[in-house]
Amino acid sequence: MAEVSLADTRKVFGTHTVIPELSLSVPDGSFTVLVGPSGCGKSTLLRMIAGLETTSGGRIEIGGRDVTAVTPSQRGIAMVFQSYALYPHMSVRDNISFGLRLARRPAAEIDGKVRRAAEILQLEPYLDRKPAALSGGQRQRVAIGRAIVRDPGVFLFDEPLSNLDAALRGQMRIELLDLHRRLGSTMIYVTHDQVEAMTMADKIVVMNAGRIEQAGSPLDVFDRPQSPFVAGFIGSPRINFFKGGIAESRGGDMVAVRPEHLRIVETGGRWRGRIRLLEQLGTDTLVHVTLTDGDEIVIRAPRMGPELQDAQVAIDCDDRHFHVFCDGQRVD
Amino acid sequence: MILSRREKFVCYAVTYLFALFLLAPIVWMLSTSFKGQLAIFQKPPSLFTEFTFQNYAAVLSDPQFLHAFWNSVLISSGTVVVSVALAVPAAYGLSHLTGGRRAGFLSWVLLVRAAPGMIYVLPYYLAYSQIGLIDTRIGLILINSVFTIPLAIWIVIPFFDAIPHEIEEAAIIDGATRFQTMTRIAIPLAAPGIASTAILIFIFAWNEFLFALTLTRFEARTAAVSILSYMAYEGTEWGKVAAAGALILLPVLCFSILIRKYLVQTTAGGVKG
Numbered sequence: 001m002a003e004v005s006l007a008d009t010r011k012v013f014g015t016h017t018v019i020p021e022l023s024l025s026v027p028d029g030s031f032t033v034l035v036g037p038s039g040c041g042k043s044t045l046l047r048m049i050a051g052l053e054t055t056s057g058g059r060i061e062i063g064g065r066d067v068t069a070v071t072p073s074q075r076g077i078a079m080v081f082q083s084y085a086l087y088p089h090m091s092v093r094d095n096i097s098f099g100l101r102l103a104r105r106p107a108a109e110i111d112g113k114v115r116r117a118a119e120i121l122q123l124e125p126y127l128d129r130k131p132a133a134l135s136g137g138q139r140q141r142v143a144i145g146r147a148i149v150r151d152p153g154v155f156l157f158d159e160p161l162s163n164l165d166a167a168l169r170g171q172m173r174i175e176l177l178d179l180h181r182r183l184g185s186t187m188i189y190v191t192h193d194q195v196e197a198m199t200m201a202d203k204i205v206v207m208n209a210g211r212i213e214q215a216g217s218p219l220d221v222f223d224r225p226q227s228p229f230v231a232g233f234i235g236s237p238r239i240n241f242f243k244g245g246i247a248e249s250r251g252g253d254m255v256a257v258r259p260e261h262l263r264i265v266e267t268g269g270r271w272r273g274r275i276r277l278l279e280q281l282g283t284d285t286l287v288h289v290t291l292t293d294g295d296e297i298v299i300r301a302p303r304m305g306p307e308l309q310d311a312q313v314a315i316d317c318d319d320r321h322f323h324v325f326c327d328g329q330r331v332d
Numbered sequence: 333m334i335l336s337r338r339e340k341f342v343c344y345a346v347t348y349l350f351a352l353f354l355l356a357p358i359v360w361m362l363s364t365s366f367k368g369q370l371a372i373f374q375k376p377p378s379l380f381t382e383f384t385f386q387n388y389a390a391v392l393s394d395p396q397f398l399h400a401f402w403n404s405v406l407i408s409s410g411t412v413v414v415s416v417a418l419a420v421p422a423a424y425g426l427s428h429l430t431g432g433r434r435a436g437f438l439s440w441v442l443l444v445r446a447a448p449g450m451i452y453v454l455p456y457y458l459a460y461s462q463i464g465l466i467d468t469r470i471g472l473i474l475i476n477s478v479f480t481i482p483l484a485i486w487i488v489i490p491f492f493d494a495i496p497h498e499i500e501e502a503a504i505i506d507g508a509t510r511f512q513t514m515t516r517i518a519i520p521l522a523a524p525g526i527a528s529t530a531i532l533i534f535i536f537a538w539n540e541f542l543f544a545l546t547l548t549r550f551e552a553r554t555a556a557v558s559i560l561s562y563m564a565y566e567g568t569e570w571g572k573v574a575a576a577g578a579l580i581l582l583p584v585l586c587f588s589i590l591i592r593k594y595l596v597q598t599t600a601g602g603v604k605g
C-alpha cells in the first residue's frame with residue numbers, strides 16, 4: 001500500500017513544456033482519476049509516476065520513498081495500458097507470470113499467484129491461449145492479471161477501457177471497482193471520459209494544459225467547480241455559460257448553470273428564447289434553446305412533446321444554482 | 333483496376349516473355365546437366381534427347397568439388413551466424429534511436445553496402461596476406477559479413493520498429509532489462525523477419541563470387557568458384573559445369589521457398605496484442 005506524491009514535478013520535451021509545475025498527493029488506498037481533454041498531459045504524468053518518462057524537475061515519492069531516479073520495476077507500481085500491451089508470442093499464463101519468471105521466483109509461488117489472479121479475473125479457461133485468441137475484454141483482464149501478480153502498492157491505468165464497446169466498458173468499470181475494494185491498493189486511473197471519472201473516482205483530478213485545475217471528490221468537483229474550465233468539462237450535457245449583466249449583478253464576469261437546474265416557466269423568467277431542438281432521452285428531454293441575444297443553451301427538462309419545436313419559452317433558475325466566476329476563479 | 337481482355341492478354345504475354353527470359357538459362361542448364369557430351373552439341377538442340385546421370389556422378393565423385401561444396405556450406409552458415417549476431421542487436425539499438433542520429437547512421441551503413449566490391453578486394457587482399465587470412469574460411473566469412481551486416485540491419489529494423497513501444501515498456505515494468513527486453517520480447521516478435529534475413533544472407537554468401545575468387549586458392553575455395561575448374565584450357569566440360577551449377581542452385585531454391593513462407597507469415601501474423 002502506498003501513497004503517491006508529486007512535488008513541483010515538471011516535464012519538458014525539447015522546447016515544449018508539457019507539464020509546467022505540478023504538485024499532487026494521491027492518498028493511500030484511493031481510487032484517483034486523472035481526467036482532462038486530449039493532450040493535456042495525463043499520460044505523460046502517469047508515465048512519469050511509472051518511471052517510463054524521466055522528470056525534468058521536482059520529486060516523485062511513492063510510499064514515502066523518493067523514487068524520482070528509481071527504475072520502473074523497483075517503484076512498486078504496475079501499469080495497464082490502453083492497448084493492453086500483452087506479449088503476443090506468449091500464452092496468457094506466460095504473460096501473467098513473465099515478471100515473476102524474470103525475478104526467478106520459485107515455481108510454486110509463480111503457480112499460486114497466476115492461479116489467484118486468474119481466479120479473480122475469471123481467466124482460468126484461457127490460461128493456455130495466446131492473446132490473439134482472446135476478446136478485447138479478456139485481453140484487458142490479462143493485462144490486469146499481469147499487474148496483480150506484481151503485488152504493487154500502486155496500480156496505474158492509462159485509459160484501459162477506451163478500446164472496449166459501451167456495454168463491456170460498463171461491466172469492466174464495476175469489475176475494476178470490485179478489484180479496488182478487494183485489493184485495497186492505491187489506483188491512479190487516467191481517462192478523458194468524464195462519466196468514467198465521476199462514477200469510479202473517490203478523488204478526481206481535473207487537468208488542463210499540464211496544470212491541475214481542481215482536485216477533490218467527484219461530487220465536490222461537480223457541485224463547486226473552481227474554474228469555468230472544470231464547470232464546462234465535468235457534467236453532461238455541458239453546463240451553460242452566461243456573460244454580461246446577469247454575471248455582473250452577482251459580482252463576477254461569468255456565471256454558469258447546469259442544464260438540470262434550468263426550468264421552462266409559464267410566466268416571468270430570466271431569459272426568453274425559441275426552442276431549436278428537442279433531444280429525447282426517454283426519461284428526460286434535452287431542450288436546446290436559442291435565447292433572444294443569440295446564445296445557445298441546453299435545458300434538461302422532464303419529458304416534453306415534439307410539438308413544442310420552435311415554441312417561444314421563458315426560462316428561469318434558482319439563485320442558489322448559479323456558479324459565479326471572476327477572472328477564471330470561482331466567487332462565492 | 334479492371335482490365336479489358338486485350339489489356340489482360342498483353343499483360344500476361346509480357347509477364348511470360350520476361351519469365352522465359354529469366355528462366356531460359358536455368359532450363360538450359362538443367363537440360364544440359366542430364367545430357368552426354370555429344371548430345372550437348374547436337375544441332376538443332378533439343379531439350380531432352382538423352383537422359384543420363386553421368387555428369388552428376390562425375391561431379392559428386394570429384395573430391396575437389398565436394399570439398400568446395402562443403403566450404404560453401406561452412407562459409408555461408410558462418411556468415412549467417414556472424415552477421416545475424418551482430419546485425420540484430422545493431423538493428424534493435426538503431427530502432428530505438430530517433431531523428432538525425434538514426435538517419436545519419438543508417439545512410440553510412442548503406443554506403444558501405446553500396447560501394448562496389450572491387451574497391452575492397454585490393455586492401456583486403458593485402459591485409460589478409462599480412463595476417464594469414466588468405467585462403468581461409470574465416471577470411472571469407474569476415475568479408476562476406478562486411479557486406480551482409482548493413483543489408484541485414486536495413487531489413488531487420490522495420491520489424492523492430494513495428495513492435496509497439498508499450499509492449500517493451502510493459503516488459504520493463506515487469507522488471508526486464510534492456511537486454512532481456514530485446515531477447516525475450518523483441519527478437520521473438522521479429523523472428524520471421526530475422527529468419528528471412530538469415531536466409532537472404534545465406535543466399536548472398538552462397539552466391540558470392542568475387543571475394544571467393546580473389547581471396548582463396550584451394551583450401552577455402554567455394555562451390556561457385558570451383559565450377560571454373562571444369563572450364564580448362566583443353567576444353568570446357570559443359571556437362572559437369574551444368575551439373576555442378578544445378579547442385580549449387582539446389583539450396584538456393586529450397587531457401588527461396590522457405591523465405592516465402594516466412595514473409596507471408598510476417599504480413600499475416602502482425603504484432604498487435
Ligand SMILES: Nc1ncnc2c1ncn2[C@@H]1O[C@H](COP(=O)(O)OP(=O)(O)OP(=O)(O)O)[C@@H](O)[C@H]1O
Pocket residue numbers: 013016018036037038039040041042043044045192
Ligand atoms: N515523447 C514525446 N515527445 C514530444 N512530445 C510529447 C511526447 N509525448 C507526449 N508529448 C506531448 O505532450 C503532450 C501531452 O501528451 P499526453 O500523451 O500526456 O496527453 P494525454 O493527456 O494523455 O492525451 P490523450 O487523452 O489524447 O491520451 C502532447 O502535446 C504531446 O504531443
Ligand SMILES: [Mg+2]
Pocket residue numbers: 042043044158
Ligand atoms: Mg493519453
